[in-house]
Amino acid sequence: MRPPLDELLDTTHVVSLPLVSRFRGIDVREAMLLEGPHGWTEFSPFTEYADPEAAAWLAAAIDFGWNAAPPLLRDSIPVNATVPALAAADVPATLARFAGTRTAKVKVAERGQTLDDDVARVAAVRAALGPEGRIRVDANGAWNVDEAEHAIHALAPYDLEYVEQPCATVEELAEIRQRVRYMGIPIAADESVRKASDPLAVARAGAADVLIAKVQPLGGVRRVLSLEAEVGLPMVVSSGLETSVGISMGLHLAGALPSLDFDCGLGTAALLAADVTDAPLLPRDGALPVRRVVPSPGLLRRHAATQDRTLWWRARLERCWELLEA
Numbered sequence: 288m289r290p291p292l293d294e295l296l297d298t299t300h301v302v303s304l305p306l307v308s309r310f311r312g313i314d315v316r317e318a319m320l321l322e323g324p325h326g327w328t329e330f331s332p333f334t335e336y337a338d339p340e341a342a343a344w345l346a347a348a349i350d351f352g353w354n355a356a357p358p359l360l361r362d363s364i365p366v367n368a369t370v371p372a373l374a375a376a377d378v379p380a381t382l383a384r385f386a387g388t389r390t391a392k393v394k395v396a397e398r399g400q401t402l403d404d405d406v407a408r409v410a411a412v413r414a415a416l417g418p419e420g421r422i423r424v425d426a427n428g429a430w431n432v433d434e435a436e437h438a439i440h441a442l443a444p445y446d447l448e449y450v451e452q453p454c455a456t457v458e459e460l461a462e463i464r465q466r467v468r469y470m471g472i473p474i475a476a477d478e479s480v481r482k483a484s485d486p487l488a489v490a491r492a493g494a495a496d497v498l499i500a501k502v503q504p505l506g507g508v509r510r511v512l513s514l515e516a517e518v519g520l521p522m523v524v525s526s527g528l529e530t531s532v533g534i535s536m537g538l539h540l541a542g543a544l545p546s547l548d549f550d551c552g553l554g555t556a557a558l559l560a561a562d563v564t565d566a567p568l569l570p571r572d573g574a575l576p577v578r579r580v581v582p583s584p585g586l587l588r589r590h591a592a593t594q595d596r597t598l599w600w601r602a603r604l605e606r607c608w609e610l611l612e613a
């Protein structure tokens with residue numbers, strides 16, 4: 288059910304938050320925050336996304352603000368550190384932002400970098416975490432199947448928990464999964480789930496061992512819970528690089544999933560140089576508490592987007608609202 292447009296627009300704030308270091312090609316994260324009857328919520332599709340994709344993020348924002356969250360089965364969520372495609376020398380300072388995490392997700396296959404850069408970064412993460420740390424890598428679909436096979440061989444000595452979206456298509460994922468099966472390295476699907484018209488296609492095709500569940504692109508907490516019931520694969524709840532308000536939506540999903548076998552990618556408030564609350568959801572002892580977040584009026588003012596950008600987001604919300612079922 289979609290609330291009236293005026294009701295949504297009434298409480299919106301658009302913020303523009305600097306990142307500590309460049310991540311997925313951006314230095315600043317814009318987000319729109321809204322307050323519904325059940326609390327604060329976030330609408331923050333990346334700016335380049337077209338309306339049909341962004342509408343799922345709005346459905347999620349509405350779900351979290353205008354419905355009671357499903358019952359929680361746990362109130363603390365173990366999270367991973369997220370390591371952008373930085374130089375190996377910068378790894379220790381990045382990991383230090385994610386206090387107590389035993390797992391790290393490392394970005395690889397960044398445009399303009401080489402496999403040697405990836406190997407050096409992953410080696411630095413292994414050196415910092417020690418033999419018991421867990422390392423997963425995320426290629427964001429940048430490799431073809433042969434490149435993925437070569438890269439996985441080069442990275443395997445550092446002991447990989449899984450490889451996230453090594454290739455772009457579901458067919459390629461199925462193929463690389465077969466090729467590296469003998470190595471015991473699972474394949475996780477991210478873009479193939481969150482950008483697909485049918486998020487379950489990847490599971491049906493036998494293309495992944497693990498699904499990355501991002502709550503906004505998948506349409507909200509309740510929608511992901513119903514997908515989970517159908518899909519039968521373990522899910523790793525990860526962020527869409529949200530403010531702490533959006534992270535709290537992901538935490539409510541992670542808290543409600545029937546089982547949670549992996550550390551979640553919800554520690555990314557640590558990648559923001561500023562947040563919207565005085566009590567940001569930053570990892571402590573490797574975990575985050577499941578709770579709602581109320582933005583601080585002072586921080587909303589300090590990080591308010593320009594008037595132009597605010598109008599852009601309001602128009603975007605309106606167009607996406609039109610796309611949702613009345």
Ligand SMILES: O=C(O)CCC(=O)C1=CC=C[C@@H](O)[C@@H]1C(=O)O
Pocket residue numbers: 311367368369392425427477525526527528551552553555
């Ligand atoms: O999974 C994590 O550790 C953090 C989230 C994360 O890596 C991402 C968040 C938002 C956009 C993506 O490019 C990126 C990802 O690909 O998983």
Ligand SMILES: [Mg+2]
Pocket residue numbers: 425427451452477478499
């Ligand atoms: Mg990913």
